[in-house]
Amino acid sequence: MVTSATSDQLLVVIDPVARRTDGESVRIAKDVLSAGARAKVCLPEGPEEFARALARRGSRRPVVIGDDRALVRAVSVLHRRRELAGCALSVVPVGSLLSVARSLGVPTGAVAAARAVLDGSERRLDLLVDDSDGVVLGALRIPSVNGQAPSVEAGRPWLRTAQSLVRTLVPAREAAIPAPRPARLRVEVDGVTLVDLDQPLEAVSVTPGDSGVVEVEVRPLSVGAEASPLRAQGRCVSVSGADFRYRADAGVWGPVRRRTWTVWEGAWGLTVPGSS
Incomplete structure (x- = not known):
């Protein structure tokens, strides 16, 4: 469903990561x-200030300048405040993680995206909400389980530097890298078991469909001939079993032993370019 975006009063929330990584696009x-x-332009320095700015927007239409993580954060804040239904959100994608915004129909150029905010229309979109009140805007995927725990280096550049220095001073020793282990998970769609714990899996994917349903695809581990994927549609997807992580939108979440996602049909509005 698409309707005109009416309010000409904007609250422009500029994510700090966008300001640091591409100040020129932010300025444009x-x-x-x-x-x-x-x-009204807000320059929050962290998640708490980001949330406060959205909470105090009044009648202004919120516009986020930032990457997919900033978009997910904004939707999460409005969802937890139960204000998504009456709020048309806009985003100007700036940064390196823009695949979610692109898949939702938002231009990734600063000028085109800003013009879409001004002249575009509100498109109502489904939302996946999990049992911990987290949200997923796009597709999610559960990969095979890797024997190694996720590295903490990504958010700690000083740690990478120190480890690099140690590697230059200490003779290297060969280390076997554990191969990914197949996942053993129970996948249920609307209460019906699609695959159970006795079937090793390569991957599970959940992709938004139309009119309040998602497409679920389970890829069993192939032995010899390639195994055919199992597919189903539904409004509620539950995954349980050994600890697993899943990729959704701009991040990796978990580990969890059980997670249930439910489709909220037309739960949020996003401003996209109007049809000509």
Whole structure:
């Protein structure tokens, strides 16, 4: 469902990561938005300030300038406040993680995206909500289980530097890298078991469909001839078994032993370019 985005008063929330990584695109987007509407600009320094800015938006239409993580954060804040239904959210994608915004129909150029905020229409979208009140905007995937725990180096550049220095001083020793282990999970769609714990799996994917349903695909581990994937549609998907992690939107979540996702049909609105 698509309707016109009406409010010309904007609350422009600029994610700090976007400001650091591509200040020029941020400036361009801010100039275009300010020229076309009455815009209040907020520069939060962290998640708490980000959430407070959205909570105090009043009648202004929220616009997020940032990457997929900023978009997910905004939807999460509004969902937990139960304000998504009456709020048309807009995003100007800036950064390196933009696949979710792109898949939802938002232009990834600063000028085109800012113009879509001003002239576009609100599109109602389904939302996957899990049993811990987390949200998923796009597809999610459960990969095979790797024998190694996720590295903590990604968020700690100083640790990478120290480890690199140690490697240069200490003779290297060969270390076997454990191969990915097949997952053993129970996957249920609307209460019906699609696959059980006795079947090793390569992957599980859950992809938004139409009108409040998701497409679920389970790929059994192939032995010899390639095994055919198992597919189902439904409104509620439960996965349980040994600890597993899953990729969703802009991050990796878990480990968890059970997670249930339910489709909330038309739960949130996103401004996209209007049809010509």
